[in-house]
Every structure is written in C-alpha cells, then in structure tokens.
Amino acid sequence: MTQFYAGRHRAPQQPTLRKTGLSVAAAAALGLTAPALLTTGTASAAPATVSAPSVTSTTSAFSDIVGYGDRGSVVRQIQRVVGTSVDGIFGPATLSAVKDYQADNGLAVDGVVGPRTGSEMGLGGSTSSTSTRAASSTSNFTGVVRYGDRGSLVREVQRAVGTGVDGVFGPATLSGVKRFQADNGLAVDGVVGPRTGSAMGLQGSSSSSPTRASRTATRTAISSNSSVLDTAAGLVGIAYRYGGTTPSGFDCSGFTQYVFAQHGISLPRTAEQQRQAATRVSSPQPGDLVFFGAPAYHMGIYAGNGMMYDSGNSRVPVSKRAIWTSNVTYGRV
Incomplete structure (x- = not known):
C-alpha cells in the first residue's frame, strides 16, 4: 500500500x-x-499532521422582531429556514412553521421571530429595511373597516392577514383579522379599527372607500325608514326550505341574508357566522338581528315590541311572530 x-x-x-x-x-x-x-x-x-479546523459558531446577533403580517426578504429567509413556501409574506403557514421550529429548538412558542429565534435561525442584523414591522409600529390609522366593507383598504387588510385579496370583507377575511388580533395581543372583535389598522401598517382613514362610515349612514337610514322591515314583511308566507336562500324557500339565515342583501349589506351564510359578524347591542332597534343561542341555532329580524320576522321551520313559513324566550342576543350590522 x-x-x-x-x-x-x-x-x-x-x-x-x-x-x-x-x-x-x-x-x-x-x-x-x-x-x-x-x-x-x-x-x-x-x-506534519494538519489539525482539523476549529468550528466557528454560526449563531448570529439578530436584533429585530418579525411577526404575522410582515413581508420582505427577511421573511423569505425565515421561510427557507422553516421549510415553507417562500413568498415573502408572513402568513398562516409561516406562523405555524415558526411555532414548530421554536418547539423543536426549545424556544418560547409564540410564532414571533424575535432576537432569540432569529439568532437561532442564523438571521443577522435587523429587518428595518425589509419587513413591514417598522412601518406598522409608526402607522396612524384612524378609520374603521369591518365585515361587509369593500374597496382598496379591504385589500390592504387582506394582504396583512394573508387571505385572498378580492376587496370584499367576507367570512375568510373576518377569520384572518381575528387571528391577526389574537396573535398581536389585540381585542379579538374582527373589526379593523385604529389599533388593529395601525398594527397592520394601514395609513390614513377608511374614508376613501365604501367603508363603515358610509355603511353606518346606510344602516341609520334603513332603521329610520323601516325599509328592512318592509322587505321582510313582503316575504311573509314564503315556505321554509332547509338551505334555502331565495324567495322559492328560506331557512332562517338564508332569509336574513336575502333581506339585507336587498339593501346592499352582505351577510355570511349561517346563523352563527352572522352572529359573529354583527356588533352585539343591548338595546335593540327594529331592523337589528336577533339570535337564539351561542353558537346561534336560529335567528330572525327584530321588529320591535318583542316581535320578529323569521323563517321558522317546516311548519312555520316566513312570518311575524313573538320572540318566545328571553334567552336571545341582538346584533347590528
């Protein structure tokens, strides 16, 4: 040899x-x-025998915070480390993968890439030039965007929470907003007000799009003119149909969804989804929604004086009748 x-x-x-x-x-x-x-x-x-090179620690000194809703090159670095799709958007999949990474590496499982997690990942420096966190912290949003709103600000919200961007604040956006609020220590109400909007990095107010301000005016007009009640009254007698959403037959939430749609207000499909989308009120006005149970198993439209319009069941078509229990809640949209 x-x-x-x-x-x-x-x-x-x-x-x-x-x-x-x-x-x-x-x-x-x-x-x-x-x-x-x-x-x-x-x-x-x-x-002479060559000594093995000494191992140099690769632990970096990461000094920033990257969290849900952030975007940029550092987010892409994180996604490569945790093995998710690399699109530069810190959305639900990235959040879940970061939490898995933290659990696997003995770190606090909060889904936030702060100094400890970022250093463990080998990230360096700060994210101020690549993520939206800095902009979010200095944003001064003064509007209100919520379920049923449409427009460019809704699209901004959707980008921040990682849902489909169609400009319509529907059920998926509502869930995304609530998740964002929970992840960022905000009140989980599904409404993008000043605090949530500022955390998302939104700027200015919502006055430039068909948002809550205009819808509030519409809602006031609906109440004062009783037009929702007029529409509901015009549907009395239509038979109950499970899953029905048209005048050929309604179930309870299909009836309320149809009535409000005639006045430009979009409601989600089920009674529980409508309960979550509505703002709870303790002093209901005619035209508000009335919910039975939580989760809601039935609902109708409050008609005042303890009465409501609803599509009852296979034996009770759309009718105006008394609310038979005090165990109800009311919501306004």
Missing part, C-alpha cells in the same frame, strides 16, 4: 526513532506514537 503525499505516490518510509533517550516502550507509555518521533529535516520525513 502507498501513501498519497504532495501530489505523487511514494513508497512508505520506515520511521527512524529520534535520539531522545526514550525507548519505544517509554514513548508508548507517554502516549507518543511513531509519527511523533520521526527524525526531522530528512527527505523521508512524513508530513
């Missing part, structure tokens, strides 16, 4: 013991091996 040395094969050389006065046995007792005792300065000397 030959040794590989300096780019050419050479025949192995027999080691010559250094004249140290040590016998081979004594050298062995001291833990010295034959190569350590080779005579130096001769052409036959074996090359």
